[in-house]
Amino acid sequence: MDPLSTATIFLLFCLACLFFFVTKHKSSRTEKLPPGPFPLPIIGNLLQLYSLFPSFMELIPGPHHRLEKNIYTLQQFTLDEINEHKSTFDPSAPQDIIDFFFIKMKEGQNDNTVFGFDNLIATVVDLFAAGTETTSTTLRYGLLILMKYPQVQEKMQEEIDRVVGRTRSPCMADRGQMPYTNAVAHEIQRFIALIPMSLPHAVVKDTKFREYIIPKGTTIYVSLSSVLHDSTEFPNPKEFDPHHFLNKDGSFRKSNYFMPFSAGKRLCAGEGMARMELFLFWTTILQNFTLKPLVDPKTLDITPQFSGLGNVPKPYQLCALPR
Numbered sequence: 001m002d003p004l005s006t007a008t009i010f011l012l013f014c015l016a017c018l019f020f021f022v023t024k025h026k027s028s029r030t031e032k033l034p035p036g037p038f039p040l041p042i043i044g045n046l047l048q049l050y051s052l053f054p055s056f057m058e059l060i061p062g063p064h065h066r067l068e069k070n071i072y073t074l075q076q077f078t079l080d081e082i083n084e085h086k087s088t089f090d091p092s093a094p095q096d097i098i099d100f101f102f103i104k105m106k107e108g109q110n111d112n113t114v115f116g117f118d119n120l121i122a123t124v125v126d127l128f129a130a131g132t133e134t135t136s137t138t139l140r141y142g143l144l145i146l147m148k149y150p151q152v153q154e155k156m157q158e159e160i161d162r163v164v165g166r167t168r169s170p171c172m173a174d175r176g177q178m179p180y181t182n183a184v185a186h187e188i189q190r191f192i193a194l195i196p197m198s199l200p201h202a203v204v205k206d207t208k209f210r211e212y213i214i215p216k217g218t219t220i221y222v223s224l225s226s227v228l229h230d231s232t233e234f235p236n237p238k239e240f241d242p243h244h245f246l247n248k249d250g251s252f253r254k255s256n257y258f259m260p261f262s263a264g265k266r267l268c269a270g271e272g273m274a275r276m277e278l279f280l281f282w283t284t285i286l287q288n289f290t291l292k293p294l295v296d297p298k299t300l301d302i303t304p305q306f307s308g309l310g311n312v313p314k315p316y317q318l319c320a321l322p323r
Helices: 003-027 046-052 054-058 064-088 097-107 117-148 150-163 172-177 179-192 224-228 271-288
Strands: 207-209 212-214 289-293 305-307 310-312 318-322
Touching: 064 097, 064 117, 097 117, 117 150, 117 179, 117 271, 117 289, 117 310, 117 318, 150 179, 150 271, 150 289, 172 179, 172 271, 179 271, 271 289
Parallel strands: none
Antiparallel strands: 207 212, 289 318, 305 310
C-alpha cells in the first residue's frame, strides 16, 4: 500500500476518534457552558494552542522574539541583583523581600514549598514590573490628557494654589481638601483603563452565572475595563470627564466601580503607594509648571493603544513652562 495512503487513513482514523470523544463529552453534559474563544477563519483556534508547542514558535518569525529577549534581559537583571544579595545576606538583619525569601527557602527545603529559586526570580520580576511600568505609564498618560484639556489643568492649578500655595510641596494631607484634583486623578485612571484584565482567579466550585454553568477550577479573568467604562455608573464612559467623580456641590464622589487596581484577594498590593505617587507627582508638576503641547491641543490623540497587557499613550511631545 502507498505510504501516503496509509498516513491518510491513519489521520482520518485519529480525527474520527477525536470527533467521537468530543461528541460523547458534550452529550454527557446537560448544562450550558460559557462560549469559548471566537475562532478565526481557516486556522480556527490554532493560535490559542501556541503555548503547547513553544519549540515550534521559536521557528516562526515575529515580534514575540523581541518580547522574549526583553524578558530574558529583565530576568538577567533580577538574577544579578539576587546574586549581589547572596554575597551580603545576613539572616539576622534582612533588608528586603529577597532576603526574606532567602530565609523562607532555608526554612522550607522540601518538594512542596513555593519558596524556590525560580519563584524568587518570578516574584522579584513581578514586583519590579508592576511597581515601575504601571505607575510611570499612568503618569505619562495623565500629562497627555492634561495637555489635551487645558481648562482642566487650569482648575487643578487654581485648587493647588489655594490649598497648597507656592512655597511648600504638596503632601497627602492636602488631598482631602482638593476634591477636583482628586477627581481628575481618578478619572485619568478610569479613562485609560491601564490594565483591562485583572489577574487570574479560579472558581472554587461549580457556579451558575446567569444562564451558564462555570465548572470548578475554571480560570476567571475579570474585565476591569468593562466596569471602569460602565455607562450606568459613568454617563459618558468613553469621554474624559472629571465630573464622573464629583457631586453636584463639587465634593469628591466615591464609586464602587473604580477598580483600576482590581478587586478581591488579588487586589494590587501597591495600590496605596501608587495612589500616593500619582497624586504627589501630578500636583507637584502643576504647582511648578504649565504643560503645553507643540501642536493644537484639539489635535492630540488620547485614544489608548494596546501594548502587551495594557493600554499605553501614543508617543507625544511636551513642553513644561515654569509658572
